[in-house]
Amino acid sequence: MTDQRDADYSEYVESRLPALRRLALLLCQDRHRADDLVQQAVIRVYMRWAKASAADNTDAYVNAILVREFLHERRSGWTRRVSVTDHLPETPILTADRDGLMDLQAAVTALPPGQRAVLVLRYYCDLNIDQTAAALGCSTGTVKSQTAKAIAALRGRLGGKSAATTGKGPRRA
Amino acid sequence: MRESDLRVLFKRQAATELPPAPISIPAARRIGRARLLRRRAGAIGSPVLAAAAVVGVVLAVVAASPRQPTAQAGPAPQRFNPLVPYAAMTWYPYQPRLVGSNDWRTTLMLRASTPSPAGVQVDATQVVLYAAGWCTLKSASLSCGATTASTRAQMTVTGTAPDVQGQPAYWADFTGGNLSRLRALAGIRRVLAFQYARGGWALVQSTGTPADLVRVAGSLRYNQTASLRFPVRLTGLPSAWSDVLYASVVQPAPGVQEPTQDELVIGSPANLPGTPLRNPLTIITSTQPVQGPKCRIATSPAVRAGKNSKPASKPTAKDSTPTTCPSSVINGDRAYLNTPPDPGKQTLFSPDADGLYVYLQTWSPQAPLSPTAVFAHDLRLLGPDPAMWTTAPLSP
Numbered sequence: 001m002t003d004q005r006d007a008d009y010s011e012y013v014e015s016r017l018p019a020l021r022r023l024a025l026l027l028c029q030d031r032h033r034a035d036d037l038v039q040q041a042v043i044r045v046y047m048r049w050a051k052a053s054a055a056d057n058t059d060a061y062v063n064a065i066l067v068r069e070f071l072h073e074r075r076s077g078w079t080r081r082v083s084v085t086d087h088l089p090e091t092p093i094l095t096a097d098r099d100g101l102m103d104l105q106a107a108v109t110a111l112p113p114g115q116r117a118v119l120v121l122r123y124y125c126d127l128n129i130d131q132t133a134a135a136l137g138c139s140t141g142t143v144k145s146q147t148a149k150a151i152a153a154l155r156g157r158l159g160g161k162s163a164a165t166t167g168k169g170p171r172r173a
Numbered sequence: 174m175r176e177s178d179l180r181v182l183f184k185r186q187a188a189t190e191l192p193p194a195p196i197s198i199p200a201a202r203r204i205g206r207a208r209l210l211r212r213r214a215g216a217i218g219s220p221v222l223a224a225a226a227v228v229g230v231v232l233a234v235v236a237a238s239p240r241q242p243t244a245q246a247g248p249a250p251q252r253f254n255p256l257v258p259y260a261a262m263t264w265y266p267y268q269p270r271l272v273g274s275n276d277w278r279t280t281l282m283l284r285a286s287t288p289s290p291a292g293v294q295v296d297a298t299q300v301v302l303y304a305a306g307w308c309t310l311k312s313a314s315l316s317c318g319a320t321t322a323s324t325r326a327q328m329t330v331t332g333t334a335p336d337v338q339g340q341p342a343y344w345a346d347f348t349g350g351n352l353s354r355l356r357a358l359a360g361i362r363r364v365l366a367f368q369y370a371r372g373g374w375a376l377v378q379s380t381g382t383p384a385d386l387v388r389v390a391g392s393l394r395y396n397q398t399a400s401l402r403f404p405v406r407l408t409g410l411p412s413a414w415s416d417v418l419y420a421s422v423v424q425p426a427p428g429v430q431e432p433t434q435d436e437l438v439i440g441s442p443a444n445l446p447g448t449p450l451r452n453p454l455t456i457i458t459s460t461q462p463v464q465g466p467k468c469r470i471a472t473s474p475a476v477r478a479g480k481n482s483k484p485a486s487k488p489t490a491k492d493s494t495p496t497t498c499p500s501s502v503i504n505g506d507r508a509y510l511n512t513p514p515d516p517g518k519q520t521l522f523s524p525d526a527d528g529l530y531v532y533l534q535t536w537s538p539q540a541p542l543s544p545t546a547v548f549a550h551d552l553r554l555l556g557p558d559p560a561m562w563t564t565a566p567l568s569p
Contacts, residue, residue: 010198032250035252038196039251046201046202046206104174123183
């Protein structure tokens with residue numbers, strides 16, 4: 001890669017890092033894993049910089065790299081070796097959460113990676129079904145079914161509660 | 174649950190203040206370039222080109238170290254999450270009474286020990302894992318950890334050890350750093366060093382034999398069946414206390430009756446690993462309630478007013494009797510407030526709050542809240558039953 005293309009790559013990644021970190025945070029629901037994911041993703045961006053820089057929408061192309069790296073990393077060696085339980089510590093019944101969004105966050109964290117990725121692309125990145133399918137490299141039917149399953153899983157976990165802000169709860173559980 | 178709730182959640186999470194990025198763009202270029210080179214060498218199918226590429230990589234690596242470990246699948250994490258148990262020892266050279274881990278964001282320390290009645294640990298085994306990039310192997314010198322960290326270690330490689338889980342391992346002797354001075358293993362200079370994952374080094378120390386060290390290293394496992402659980406939950410803390418910088422759990426070995434002790438250090442996401450802590454909050458809990466208070470209070474001689482008055486002496490500390498130890502009842506629990514001689518520090522402890530010993534400490538006059546305020550308003554106690562504890566002790 002020429003020095004100019006290296007410089008272009010570095011400038012682009014530097015400017016996009018905050019957005020990539022935010023996207024990674026929503027996917028991983030863990031800041032440390034998110035930074036690991038971004039580091040791996042920007043390596044892949046370097047390897048595909050010719051295509052990325054020539055794409056109609058470089059940002060969308062790079063986001064797709066990040067999302068696919070997220071899904072690949074969840075299936076690959078490191079996370080298989082470092083298997084952290086996805087058990088959640090307590091149910092909403094036992095504790096009075098100060099903010100119902102915490103319950104929703106816990107429920108999102110418990111979703112399988114594919115469903116979580118679909119929700120982040122559709123409700124944070126505001127991609128439509130076709131765009132989401134292109135980013136994930138799957139069919140629109142898969143996107144629809146993953147979305148439906150994710151929403152159903154969240155509603156099943158949370159019941160009919162809305163993520164309304166409540167007052168501070170009692171000190172004891 | 175409405176779909177609009179998801180947008181609110183994601184928007185709020187995305188607005189979270191993030192600490193400085195540990196992402197390295199030069200490293201991304203370097204690694205990406207190396208992978209492209211290997212890929213092209215393989216695609217071209219030229220044995221000469223492929224051999225040249227391999228030789229180039231090997232020569233570069235050999236020049237940097239006496240023996241290049243074969244990289245394992247998967248990289249070591251850039252940072253540890255202090256609340257996540259990444260690894261565990263599954264064999265010890267003796268039967269420990271206490272096992273535990275403590276985890277800064279750049280190091281994970283696993284320990285198994287047998288304390289004597291005097292409190293001095295007579296048998297101990299310790300494994301320290303460093304996050305990616307925190308150890309450097311050059312020639313026969315291995316350096317690990319941040320300069321000022323308690324887990325800083327400088328070692329001289331003295332020889333090769335038997336492979337650990339298929340990876341090359343080395344014997345090394347401590348030559349400096351704080352890790353060599355940790356009380357339990359003070360005076361034990363020999364270390365077994367190996368890469369537990371690509372870019373991440375592990376150091377094994379023990380009061381056992383060299384063969385014990387090799388076996389301990391081989392017993393390391395990266396799957397955990399339970400996350401760390403804590404008997405407290407903190408909510409509504411200010412942004413200066415929105416990140417868990419350190420977590421420690423000490424619990425009895427199976428079949429042993431000992432109390433559990435947990436410690437959390439809470440700070441700002443802007444507090445970079447390897448740098449001095451800025452205004453942290455420390456919380457220590459134990460399932461063994463303390464019988465009776467024994468607090469230390471600061472005393473200073475009275476200053477005589479007038480032009481010939483002498484300046485006040487530096488405050489000293491003395492143990493106070495229960496009747497004079499300042500205390501109050503907060504949310505139904507007796508709490509004792511200390512102001513140690515160190516300027517700015519404040520501590521509060523409750524010997525028995527819902528069956529737990531609780532200790533809080535702030536370290537600076539600029540602390541955003543006092544320990545009393547945290548204990549009264551922001552701390553939820555989950556009792557002495559670990560089944561009721563949380564893996565998320567810090568909530569927004």
